[in-house]
Amino acid sequence: MATRLKELDRPAMREERQSVRMWALVDYGDVSENAVVRDLSATGFGIETARVLPEGAAIAVTIGASAPLAAIVVHASDDRYGCRLADPLDAAMLDALTRDGPFASARPTPAPAPQVASYPRGVRAGAIAGAAIACWTVVLGLGFAIFA
Incomplete structure (x- = not known):
């Protein structure tokens, strides 16, 4: 399975990746975890997160204020992961995500827990x-x- 995912990802790996450092929120299963996007291209990205993501996992990633992006984990090494986007980014979206420099995106936070009324x-x-x-x-x- 891992070999097949890597074979499918070869064209995406040739895509020019821009080195970035942006906050992101990774949704996998019922858990949202903060992450850092390390590189980004029109077809994929590299992230670093404490959350364990198996190869082949379908995830959703929110970078800054962007809408969640669907992706597949194609490479895992320690706490760094390579992911292929389900739908490639158009040039305008890629430019919007990368133009503001390191840590330009606001750090996303999971939805707050509901408040319980205290008497x-x-x-x-x-x-x-x-x-x-x-x-x-x-x-x-x-x-x-x-x-x-």
Whole structure:
């Protein structure tokens, strides 16, 4: 399988890659992970991420404020990966992604976790005290019913 992916990627590897350094967000499975794009061409890119991505994995990559780009991992070495884009970038998009220099794109962040409402301290203390009183009422009531 790895040989086949590399054979399919040979033309893309001849494409001129521009050395860049941009923040990206990699979506694989149900997990989003920050990454750094190291090189970029119209047909693919190289990224560095702590997330383990097996060769042949279908991923989505968001570079800066761009829309997610679908890609396939074609090469994996430690924490660096070579990826082939499902749809090649047109010249305008490639220029827009590479013209602003290193780390020009804002660091993307995963969607924040939903906020859970927190009740005031008095309400929480009242709920705990009420629950304790209810439990002791049940224990004492059962005790009297059984032993009386």
